[in-house]
Amino acid sequence: MDAKFLFDGPDDAPVTILLAHGAGAPMDSASMTATAKALAAAGLRIARFEFGYMAARRSLEGRKPPPRAETLNPEYRAAVAALGADGPLVIGGKSMGGRVASMVADDLLADGRIVGLLCLGYPFHPPGKPEQLRTKHLADLRTPTLICQGTRDEFGTRAEVSGYELSDRIEILWLEDGDHDLKPRKSISGFSAADHLKTVAETVARWAVSRTEPR
Numbered sequence: 001m002d003a004k005f006l007f008d009g010p011d012d013a014p015v016t017i018l019l020a021h022g023a024g025a026p027m028d029s030a031s032m033t034a035t036a037k038a039l040a041a042a043g044l045r046i047a048r049f050e051f052g053y054m055a056a057r058r059s060l061e062g063r064k065p066p067p068r069a070e071t072l073n074p075e076y077r078a079a080v081a082a083l084g085a086d087g088p089l090v091i092g093g094k095s096m097g098g099r100v101a102s103m104v105a106d107d108l109l110a111d112g113r114i115v116g117l118l119c120l121g122y123p124f125h126p127p128g129k130p131e132q133l134r135t136k137h138l139a140d141l142r143t144p145t146l147i148c149q150g151t152r153d154e155f156g157t158r159a160e161v162s163g164y165e166l167s168d169r170i171e172i173l174w175l176e177d178g179d180h181d182l183k184p185r186k187s188i189s190g191f192s193a194a195d196h197l198k199t200v201a202e203t204v205a206r207w208a209v210s211r212t213e214p215r
Helices: 030-041 052-056 069-083 096-110 193-210
Strands: 006-008 016-020 045-049 089-094 116-120 145-150 170-175
Touching: 006 030, 016 030, 016 069, 016 096, 016 116, 030 045, 030 089, 030 193, 045 069, 069 089, 069 096, 089 096, 096 116, 096 145, 116 193, 145 193, 170 193
Parallel strands: 016 045, 016 089, 089 116, 116 145, 145 170
Antiparallel strands: 006 045
């Protein structure tokens, strides 16, 4: 994999976070860029990368549909290797990117390559198909994990997720009235997208740095 990265944040940050994109939007989408910059402003080093099918859309090869998430596992591992982070590394991503990261996290943790997993809007199930759960591997996940999820995310609402069997290594930051991009309806929730982004950045920064502390 010839990984190309977008970097934000200080080179000497205490933690680097590697983020993959969601199924339909690239690593430099408005949502990914805003999140990366907010996390960088909180003192973290952020590296973004694209899976091959998405990178191909930038060339003359045309628009390729996203493959099955599990087939991207080798690409995520290759991105970790290509990044070659010196200090503590957290892996994760937006939606499908976070799901792929969650499937390789335990192996990388066991190898001492990462200290945690960050999922931004985890796709617990396809929209409108709550019976098609994507949670089996999350029940016995060993990697310390933070999921940032909107309470009305159509891929998994707070009410739905409360009934799932999830590992005790998983923490969930719920964003009131947030959608799959964590954006709330201000007129209903009283919060703005900027409010939630600030909460995410501050929470992720505290959580990520805590992964590096002796236990």
